[in-house]
Amino acid sequence: MHAQMLFSTSRTRVIVSIARFQNIGQRCMSVRPLKYEHLTNTLGEPSPQKPAPPPPRKKVTIASLHALRQERTPITVLTAYDYPTARAASIHGIDVTLVGDSLAQVCLGYSSTTSLTLDEMLHHCRAVARGTSAPLLVADMPFGSFYAGKEDTVRAAVRMLQEGNVEAVKLEGGSEIAGRVQALTSIGIPVMAHVGLLPQRHTALSGYRVQGRTAQSGRSILHSALALEEAGAFSIVLEAIPSSLAAYITSRLKVPTIGIGAGPGCSGQVLVWDDVMGTWAGHKAKFVRRFGDVKSEVERGVKAYASAVRDGSFPQHEKEGYGMDDGEIEKLLEMEGDREWTWSPPKLM
Numbered sequence: 202m203h204a205q206m207l208f209s210t211s212r213t214r215v216i217v218s219i220a221r222f223q224n225i226g227q228r229c230m231s232v233r234p235l236k237y238e239h240l241t242n243t244l245g246e247p248s249p250q251k252p253a254p255p256p257p258r259k260k261v262t263i264a265s266l267h268a269l270r271q272e273r274t275p276i277t278v279l280t281a282y283d284y285p286t287a288r289a290a291s292i293h294g295i296d297v298t299l300v301g302d303s304l305a306q307v308c309l310g311y312s313s314t315t316s317l318t319l320d321e322m323l324h325h326c327r328a329v330a331r332g333t334s335a336p337l338l339v340a341d342m343p344f345g346s347f348y349a350g351k352e353d354t355v356r357a358a359v360r361m362l363q364e365g366n367v368e369a370v371k372l373e374g375g376s377e378i379a380g381r382v383q384a385l386t387s388i389g390i391p392v393m394a395h396v397g398l399l400p401q402r403h404t405a406l407s408g409y410r411v412q413g414r415t416a417q418s419g420r421s422i423l424h425s426a427l428a429l430e431e432a433g434a435f436s437i438v439l440e441a442i443p444s445s446l447a448a449y450i451t452s453r454l455k456v457p458t459i460g461i462g463a464g465p466g467c468s469g470q471v472l473v474w475d476d477v478m479g480t481w482a483g484h485k486a487k488f489v490r491r492f493g494d495v496k497s498e499v500e501r502g503v504k505a506y507a508s509a510v511r512d513g514s515f516p517q518h519e520k521e522g523y524g525m526d527d528g529e530i531e532k533l534l535e536m537e538g539d540r541e542w543t544w545s546p547p548k549l550m
């Protein structure tokens with residue numbers, strides 16, 4: 202308990218110092234243009250130029266994630282389902298982008314993740330891959346794609362890497378799938394494991410319920426995590442388990458743990474894009490914190506657009522439309538025998 206508090210304290214310090222550093226960086230950026238005023242443009246005239254863009258982010262690797270765990274810098278994982286969300290995760294410093302099978306619910310409108318097929322997943326993986334640069338790209342193996350046996354698992358995972366262009370796969374399950382995880386890792390397919398609440402089994406679990414609340418069930422999750430690490434998983438997601446259990450599992454593993462509803466004692470955190478942005482209208486789990494209010498912006502934007510079209514204020518002829526060369530419309534009307542036709546753009550209100 203005491204060790205845990207020290208751990209949290211040193212972690213807080215790291216975050217604070219990074220935040221300070223970033224602040225200084227921003228302040229410098231706002232005055233930096235002055236330094237470029239001596240530069241000339243192609244005509245040889247001095248021109249204030251934009252400051253050099255920040256250097257491209259270094260590629261996140263399995264080794265760099267392990268280094269983050271070692272130095273107790275929390276790992277940031279965010280789901281993405283398409284090109285723009287993948288770009289945002291890449292540009293804004295996310296460590297691992299996950300094409301989660303939550304895709305089924307938040308993007309495709311299915312009632313649970315069990316409806317998602319491998320082909321549907323691959324379609325979204327390809328889009329996310331096109332928008333991903335620095336983050337490590339991981340995707341969920343959909344329900345059913347790794348159940349029939351090791352051969353099926355390998356075949357589906359190869360498709361995820363080859364057709365989906367992801368770098369690693371995530372599999373929901375405990376020690377019972379360790380053999381399948383081993384089959385993948387032994388041939389160099391990186392695996393992120395996922396224990397605790399397994400949404401793909403929500404029916405068997407009688408709903409989305411917190412797991413590992415008793416000594417016995419907590420121990421079973423711990424031993425699953427250890428077996429999956431032994432099978433070569435490079436990281437393990439801990440979903441909806443008590444914080445103390447998650448912190449203990451983290452202390453027993455060499456690989457980083459990524460928590461969702463598993464408290465602050467994990468090596469990193471993952472949340473679903475739509476939960477973070479506040480665009481998910483469905484059930485909000487206790488572990489969700491909304492960091493953005495995109496839903497309100499979406500409502501404002503859609504309503505404003507529709508009303509501007511209806512009241513004729515959009516589009517404006519001059520600003521948002523194209524003109525014709527002088528006399529050309531008259532010529533056209535002449536050719537069409539429609540010289541009487543006239544049109545004048547609506548007056549601006």
Ligand SMILES: Nc1nc(=O)c2c([nH]1)NC[C@@H]1CN(c3ccc(C(=O)N[C@@H](CCC(=O)O)C(=O)O)cc3)CN21
Nearest residue numbers: 303306307314400409410411441473476481486487488
């Ligand atoms: N928008 C979204 N966010 C997610 O995190 C998410 C999805 N969708 N879809 C796939 C799975 C499903 N997940 C879920 C869904 C619901 C709960 C949930 O409601 N949990 C209860 C626990 C109640 C208890 O046992 O005490 C909660 O109220 O937090 C948890 C995880 C996580 N994943």
Ligand SMILES: CC(C)C(=O)C(=O)O
Nearest residue numbers: 280301302303461471
């Ligand atoms: C929430 C994360 C861990 C996930 O599995 C998903 O997005 O489906």
